[in-house]
Amino acid sequence: MEETKIQIKDFFSRFFDVDNLADDIDIFANGYVNSLFAMQLISWIEKEFSVAVEDDDLQLTNFNSVNAITGFIERKSSIVA
């Protein structure tokens, strides 16, 4: 879980400064990111964690913070396993 969080923050750091970014902060509501980021985030999650993001998964609450993304990846991975 901690490793996943590090990977997510590492990805985030390509787009914005992640120093002092709390795991539960809403990156969309707080203006850290734009739609270009959203596009790349989904592709990155699919590739990096080998999970399929379905249409029904495409809700902001699954992707709007480090915690949300970590939880999403864990749920998806456990379904596959």
Added chain:
Amino acid sequence: MDIIGVIGAGVMGQGLAQDLAQHGYQVLLNDISEEILDDAKRRIKQNLRAQRMLGNTSESGETTDQIMARITTSTTLDFLSDAQFVVENVTEKWDIKKEIYPQIDKICRDDVVFAVNTSAISITKVGSLTNRPEKVLGIHFMNPVPMKNTVELIQGYHTSEESLETARQFLSGFNKESVLVNDAPGFVSNRVLMLTINEAAYLVQDGVADAADVDKIFINCFGHTMGPLATADLIGLDTILYSVEVLYESFNDSKYRPCPLLKKMVDAGLHGCKNGQGFFKY
């Protein structure tokens, strides 16, 4: 009108194909290689998914796959024989555009209107490549197409009122409004915008201010949403350079001379958002 030909699957062609498919149009998307078309479809799909995630879903509640299924691709122009309206979005280079029109003039039905999606090329000159100059007009879509709902509609020397009306009907089908302007290099938008961007590049080149500060002045002092250099990155620096070069050649006026820094950046492969580096990093 529900089958639309879209020639060129670059940034504009992708945005247009996506927007049209989201509004129920069947799209025939053409480009020169399967790789480009596959990449275009991948990017369109990514964009649709990002929109869905950000809550901007199509009202019809369709799935991404249902929307994507409306986009048919081909590396040859022959499938445009089924098109009822054609928008051409290839690179802003005359040598490339001039090869397309005589071909589609033969392939497409006689009643089909051709829209040149250009920011700088002469609509009248494009019309002269066909036997239907009254059916050739310009539509200058803004980027990103799905988010920008007003376009410049350009009347060439021979463009008929009937063709303009057909274009307006086509545009209203995906909620676009138009402002009619006459055919002149750069029309209204780019004659001003390209000169501004080019001059902003000179400011960076001359060390008057760095890119971030140039943009900051436009955003904070003038209330613009984006500064000229971030706008240049979004459009693509290669496209900006072509557009400035076209203005320079069209007017033969040195005020449009392309900034050497802009040329150098394009030569170095710094094309802006689309490949991650322009005046800013992405």
